[in-house]
Amino acid sequence: MRNLAPNQSEQSRWKSPPKAIDVTIVMPCLNEFQCLPHCIANAHEALRRIADQYGLKGEIVIADNGSTDGSQGLATSLGARVVDVAERGYGAALIGGGKAAYGQYVLMGDADGSYDFTDGVAMIGKLHEGADLCMGSRFKGGISPGAMPWKNRYIGNPVLTGILNLFFRPGISDAHCGLRAIRKDALESLRLSGSGMEFASEMVIKAALKGVRIEETPAKLLPDLRDRAPHLRPWRDGWRHLRYLFMLSPTWLFGVPAAVGAAAAVSVLTLVALDAAGIVSVPFLGNYWTILAAAALSVSHMAGIMAIAARIYGVKQGYRTPSGRWNSFRRALSLESMLVSGVALIGVGITLLSAVAVAWQSRDFAAAQSVVAPVFGTLLVTLGVQNFFGGFLLSIVGGNEATLMQSEVAEQASPKPLRKAA
Secondary structure, three states: OOOOOOOHHHHHHOOOOOOOOOEEEEEEEOOOOOOHHHHHHHHHHHHHHHHHHHOOOEEEEEEEOOOOOOHHHHHHHOOOEEEEOOOOOHHHHHHHHHHHOOOOEEEEOOOOOOOOHHHHHHHHHHHHOOOOEEEEEHHHHOEOOOOOOHHHHHHHHHHHHHHHHHHHOOOOOOOOOOOEEEEHHHHHHHOOOOOOOOHHHHHHHHHHHOOEOEEEEEOOEOOOOOOOOOOOOHHHHHHHHHHHHHHOOHHHHHHHHHHHHHHHHHHHHHHHHHHHOOOOOOOOOOHHHHHHHHHHHHHHHHHHHHHHHHHHHHHHHOOOOOOHHHHHHHHHOOHHHHHHHHHHHHHHHHHHHHHHHHHHHHOOOOOOOOOHHHHHHHHHHHHHHHHHHHHHHHHHHHOOHHHHHHHHHHHHHOOOOOOEOO
């Protein structure tokens, strides 16, 4: 089980939140003894500027991930509050620090000196003006020489940010900036779970899916102060981000390939059927094309079911907001309708295959010149079976149908704690 609570000594020291804490600066920490003095001093300066400009009081939280170099004691002596997070990982540390934050605004940044926390003053200003999440942009704020490897700057970040904008449309220029600010209620509503570097993408994706207001301000990226290699592993962490983008986008992972494959397959099968009926002549579409098109339609049909199942899961997990059209679609796509359509398809397919068997017998069991009829019959049976089992899969993922619909309607009717983006 994830341990995100402060340790026993910290619990006794902070039995209840101090009054008038508005802003919490959270830094994930794993053996950052060398960098902490600079980072905590910089964070104190940021809090001073926030107090001067907005009249907000703040605190500094070090979300420690099991440091063995004395970082905890050093952070405490420098005026920060230490929260122990047992589960390892960048995301796990930030989730733990965010849960322990006393402020209504949470400003997150790395504890290696690569970010200037005073850049976060403008981010807190955006939250104070009504935004729910404010991202920093290193491409707008400036990247110091040697602060970012070329493959991250010119390949990794632009490609991943571009895909994220295409899939989820948050409209930001830097999806992986480590300096960002978020309202505490928004952070809790997103129910983030990524323990590694994919946490950076997860926050933006789920915020975009829930339609919260996202802003962006410039943020500088500086060379870190470590005398050791960073925890970041570009290729491994890049893949973790990419797979997370697809995992949270069933439309692009399943839906788009399903639509393209089905359209192509139906076009070919329609021409094949018209040719077999003598209505048109399409000599270049023989048996091979018929078999390939049937296989493509079967795969596309299954991908479509998987897209719907993944979307239902997102609604159940709370990071997708169901629309009225989606609720209507879910009512139509009930277990019973899937079973009825499945049985109907199987019945038609078996009837067609029976006719094929009768024709085969009438030819004294000689081979047929065309595979159109048996392929169509087999395809209908396959689609029917997929509908039959797919109906149960959708019900299992969605839970009890009545409970599912009631929860979706209740979510729509209840007031949203987060403001929708314009």
